[in-house]
Amino acid sequence: MVFPTISVNRSAKNKRSDRPDKHELALATVLLVPNLVFLGIFTYRPLVDNIRLSFTDWNVSAPVANWVGLQNYQEWLTHPETWTVVYNTVLFTVATVIGSLVLGLVLALLLDQKLAGRNFVRSVVFAPFVISGAAIGVAFQFVFAPDFGLITDVMKRFGQTAPDFYQNPQWALLMVTLTYIWKNLGYTFVIYLAALQGRRKDLDEAAEIDGTSPWRRLIRVLLPQLRPTTFFLSITVLLNSMQVFDIINVMTRGGPQGTGTTTMVFQVYQETFVNNRAGYGATVATLLFLVLLAITVIQVRVMQRGEK
Secondary structure, three states, X not given: OHHHHHHHHHHHHHHHHHOOOHHHHXXXXXXXXXXXXXXXXXXXXXXXXXXXXXXXXXXXXXXXXXXXXXXXXXXXXXXXXXHHHHHHHHHXXXXXXXXXXXXXXXXXXXXXXXXXXXXXHHHHHHHHHHOOHHHHHHHHHHHXXXXXXXXXXXXXXXXXXXXXXXXXXXXXXXXXXXXXHHHHHHHHHHHHXXXXXXXXXXXXXXXXXXXXXXXHHHHHHHHHHOHHHHHHHHHHHHHHHOOOOHHHHHHOXXXXXXXXXXXXXXXXXXXXXXXXXXXHHHHHHHHHHHHHHHHHHHHHHHHHHHHO
């Protein structure tokens, strides 16, 4: 009769231990509730308001917003400039994501080696990331300027003519893309460097003992270990790239030829604050949000399937 009693008491104790402690619940509530409140006020409420305004013809200075239904969405989908803006957004985003990831990984692999002055070089590589995008845009105007720019001077020394980055839409888009990659490179570099320093060194040593070539070690041993880091960077860099405004505004203001470097984020600003069509700008912002949401969900699904 003694053993069943002991068994019941232990079971009761286990159930009690499974229950969350009241003090822990109180602490979690105190820490989470204020953050959730601020998140709702400053993130989700503006998001809902933006979606609501996308169905109106609201002007920033107008006291009343008139309901127009899907008119803004129909106009955006049928406007001749829309697909130029979408093309610029996709091309800019893909180029900056791939360029930032590839160059960041290359620099991380190089500066992970025991080299003289590597800490100084690491600081130099990371520094542009913490500098204002507007400041970098102003600085790079002296690099791409058609009359006295650095590229123009170098091309003249070789007897060549530098392209006009400020008049040709293709060259202008390339200019802002290269500028953003240079600014964002420090971010991907630091994250990849941290991942490299935390990787399993025993796998590298085993591959080296087996006589595996450096290229094969990179593909078969190192890159699989960096997959979670690459996934994280691909999402964050993509989200940041699709929301770039300062560099484009300073260097080209969306031009040349009207929409030569206009992306969807810049179009939101242009329609809302320049053309005074806040309702139409909210429509573009809503569509951009849906695209970002869909891309993020797809990336998460792909990553989850890769881990199975």
